[in-house]
Amino acid sequence: GEKVSEKLVECSDPNRDFPCPPSLKVPIVDFKPESTVKRIRRPVHLLDKEYQDKYKKAIRKMKDLEPSNPLSFAAQAAIHESYCDGHYRYDPTEKNRPFDVHFSWIFAPWHRMYIYFYEKALGDLVGDDTFALPYWNWDSPEGMGIPAIFKDPNDDNPLYDPNRDMTHRDALIDLDYLHADKSVGPIPFVKTPATAAAYDAAVNKNLATIYQQQIRGGRGPRAFLGEKLCSEASFRVKEINERSKRRQNGKQIKTDSSQSQGTLERMAHTAVHVWVGRQKPKTGCTLADGVLGHDGQPHCAYDMGFLGTAGRDPLFYSHHSNVDRMWHLWSTKLGNEGFTDTEWLDASFVFYDNYKEPRLVRIKFRDVLDARNLGYTYDAESEASLPWINSKP
Numbered sequence: 235g236e237k238v239s240e241k242l243v244e245c246s247d248p249n250r251d252f253p254c255p256p257s258l259k260v261p262i263v264d265f266k267p268e269s270t271v272k273r274i275r276r277p278v279h280l281l282d283k284e285y286q287d288k289y290k291k292a293i294r295k296m297k298d299l300e301p302s303n304p305l306s307f308a309a310q311a312a313i314h315e316s317y318c319d320g321h322y323r324y325d326p327t328e329k330n331r332p333f334d335v336h337f338s339w340i341f342a343p344w345h346r347m348y349i350y351f352y353e354k355a356l357g358d359l360v361g362d363d364t365f366a367l368p369y370w371n372w373d374s375p376e377g378m379g380i381p382a383i384f385k386d387p388n389d390d391n392p393l394y395d396p397n398r399d400m401t402h403r404d405a406l407i408d409l410d411y412l413h414a415d416k417s418v419g420p421i422p423f424v425k426t427p428a429t430a431a432a433y434d435a436a437v438n439k440n441l442a443t444i445y446q447q448q449i450r451g452g453r454g455p456r457a458f459l460g461e462k463l464c465s466e467a468s469f470r471v472k473e474i475n476e477r478s479k480r481r482q483n484g485k486q487i488k489t490d491s492s493q494s495q496g497t498l499e500r501m502a503h504t505a506v507h508v509w510v511g512r513q514k515p516k517t518g519c520t521l522a523d524g525v526l527g528h529d530g531q532p533h534c535a536y537d538m539g540f541l542g543t544a545g546r547d548p549l550f551y552s553h554h555s556n557v558d559r560m561w562h563l564w565s566t567k568l569g570n571e572g573f574t575d576t577e578w579l580d581a582s583f584v585f586y587d588n589y590k591e592p593r594l595v596r597i598k599f600r601d602v603l604d605a606r607n608l609g610y611t612y613d614a615e616s617e618a619s620l621p622w623i624n625s626k627p
């Protein structure tokens with residue numbers, strides 16, 4: 235409901251080796267819509283050298299801020315972590331449930347807000363208020379691999395992260411990776427005569443996945459954006475997971491942690507996380523190797539591969555810029571409308587703004603339904619020729 239983030243119990247957890255985001259006692263101001271659209275988000279793989287350098291410089295500066303600064307890269311990653319890994323408890327009187335910005339209708343608007351303030355901070359850091367967060371264009375064949383500027387390990391590249399699955403470094407992405415046959419190795423991103431048939435089939439399959447996510451399976455806000463927070467479906471997820479854990483000896487039980495997620499969150503978004511992140515074999519995984527999840531178990535996945543740590547990889551934010559673009563296209567080009575419940579429209583969160591003199595901005599879901607209110611949009615060129623628009627499976 236309203237002012238969700240102010241009702242949450244303060245972040246704290248002595249069992250963790252990473253900090254909670256800074257909680258500064260600073261004034262809270264209400265969000266004011268931006269008056270002009272001055273930031274145009276473009277595909278990462280099409281950035282010119284100058285823009286690439288600006289992106290790197292901005293991230294470098296953000297990484298150089300003190301972690302106690304809420305606009306530092308470390309603090310930004312911790313914000314995501316705390317909102318998805320049980321640092322906060324929702325409604326402590328009622329079962330002390332962990333609060334999460336995933337698995338419900340909060341997913342799309344919360345992440346839009348989060349990367350909006352991140353983008354603005356990057357612009358501030360390089361003194362350019364037209365700086366727009368480039369997006370990883372994984373819905374287009376030219377973007378179906380990790381963008382080159384994120385892969386370069388040299389020269390202290392601030393966009394590089396060693397905690398990725400290196401077998402996917404130069405591979406073609408699988409946007410349906412969760413259902414993929416993992417015994418078949420990845421197809422190289424660069425097409426050759428020898429791989430042409432497999433490559434074409436994989437690209438077409440990716441395009442069909444996006445068609446399914448955006449069009450065929452994404453009709454209506456519940457299907458696309460997810461179920462209401464605290465809906466029966468969102469609680470069922472936990473019960474199913476617990477039940478399947480109990481029965482794991484012997485029989486294979488299919489778990490479904492996805493029923494409360496919309497296609498926007500459940501499909502390409504999740505596949506990209508798991509495909510990029512570094513995983514360790516489940517057996518023998520200890521806390522020293524991984525992170526503690528809110529199920530109380532150590533998770534031996536790193537950075538993008540686990541929601542709790544995903545924000546530590548700079549690629550996360552360009553990934554989410556494209557997830558956000560998928561929502562934008564769904565609402566604009568594809569003509570869909572979000573929820574009309576005031577419970578959703580008036581839900582609000584607070585985010586830090588202004589790295590020089592941090593303050594908190596309270597922003598409502600209704601403020602972010604139209605990207606123009608946030609002063610950004612996506613490039614018209616890629617919208618004019620969406621490669622998946624007719625990719626009926």
Ligand code: C2O
Pocket residue numbers: 314318336345503507541544554
């Ligand atoms: Cu908050 Cu892609 O996750």
